[in-house]
Amino acid sequence: MEPMLFQNLSHPQMDFEEVFAHITSFMKEEPLGRYKLMLGTDSQIHSDHTLFITGIVIHRVGKGAWACYHKEIVPRAMKVLHERISYETSLTVDVASYFTKEKIDQLIEIVLPHIYQNASFTIEGHIDIGAGERNRTRAYVNEMVARIESLGFEPKIKPESITASSYANKYTK
Known part of the structure; x- marks a missing residue:
């Protein structure tokens, strides 16, 4: 199986170890932060293919x-x-599977000494679906939420699924 490659505007090609190094470095800059690791995918149908973008976002709440x-x-x-x-x-x-217990423990260790100063770390799985009455995807909410919950991640659907519905969506066009 080919290794999964990632990119952003600064780094056109990274393997997961490089991605993880960026995440840990970002968190170590401010270990007192409140962090959300957010994973999510969006897609766009084109005439002869479908493009899927899976985002990884480490959010320091209120600070980038x-x-x-x-x-x-x-x-x-x-x-x-x-x-x-x-x-x-x-x-x-699939992307979540790269965040093994050992990797998650490494991220928790960064904030753990500071939890009494409001430092925190959560992991969310963002799903580009909504439960609204007029949303065509509402029939699939329970099924997809259960899949994310089975990982031990906190599922988020629209309008809270920003990694899928905003960040990933931007790169599907």
Whole structure:
């Protein structure tokens, strides 16, 4: 299996170890921060392919963020909504699998000495679906949320799923 590669505006090609080094470095700059590690995927159907973007965002609440994304192209237009939403969630789960217990423990260790000064660390899985009455994806909310919860991550749907519906979405166009 090919290693998953990530990119952002400053770094056109990073493997996961480089991504993780950037995340730890960002957190170590301010270990008293309140951090949210947010993962999420969005897609865009094009005439002959479907583009999927999976974002990784480490957000220091109120004080900036560092982010990158993985791009995947499926060589056909995936027009069945459930298939596309399910594939988006699968890609988020794939990226989440790189955050092993050991890696998560390393990130927690950065803020742990400072939790009594309001430092914190949470992990969220962002799903580009909504539960609203008029949202076509609402039928899949329970299924996709359960998949994210099974990882031990906090699931977020629209309008709170900003990594999927805003950051990743930006790179699908």
